[in-house]
Amino acid sequence: MAATACCGVLLIVLAGSSHAQETTAIQSVNIVYSAAIGIGPQNGVMRRDPSDIIKVGDLYYVWYSKGAQSHGYDATVWYATSPDGHTWSEKGESLARGGVDSWDEQSVFTPNILVAEGRYWLFYTAVPKPFVNKGTETTKTAIGIAVSNSPNGPWEKLDTNPILKTSENHDDFDSLRIDDACLIVRDGKYWMYFKGRQWNKSPGETKMGVAISEKPDGPYIKHSGNPIIGGNHEVLVWPQGQGVAAMIGTVGPKSITRSILYADDGLHFSKTHAVVDVPTAAGAYRPEAFTNSGNGAQIEWGVHIGKRRGTLPFIERFEVSQQ
16 A cells, blocks of 8 residues: 655555545645735725736736725726735736726726736726626626736737626526636646626625636637536636646635645546635736646745725735645
């Protein structure tokens, strides 16, 4: 009998057998928080929903929703840079709202980034006007893309936007909300993980799906097995070895919340780690996210939504450590 460890789950292999028996040896990771100087608490200013972080030259880049309300439904997309991931310099607005009667007239928010084909692809969620957030007239969300030759912009919104819409079938998990794109390159294709909420369901019933494209600008085709994770109100995934890991926050079945899940195939996830003091709507530094290398490791740091009594949401740094 031999024992091996895979992504935090102990595998027991019986001698003379080709089968592995998975035990319940779930490990734990701890989250440590510190200031993201320059994009932290500020009177009258909301910053939330940070993207994953990329490094270009000597600088780290992050994008986020910015506005004057605590929620993201009245915001635009801004960005900041940092030489060390601790002290940030806000550079300005990356994406403005769309024009009158456009699909993104009310708000553009919850951005994320893809680097592919020598260009930068900024994914974002948006809603049109008039915007309603309750009852049978609730406004549906959609996901779009803007592209630039530089992480500093200028950004051009695609004519094909929105590139991912809610389902027209009220029985589907993403018939009301589709949001929070998180991109990786896998098997030479572009995998966009996202969250969805069913019509007439509460935010606590949000689930996760994936859509896959041959090209960075789409079309993105929703996987037939969606939803692939039965909970989570925010989306953070990264390549880990040959598979994909996902961090789950506080929303969903208790069996998976506050945890890290892993899937060899990027689709069928199981729990590998418990997460102590899990971050909120986190974005991480994922250096192997777009390389298709098969060498991705567990994330080490990132940023998330910080909360403090008497202030609007702000950006805060986190670090991951093994217990």
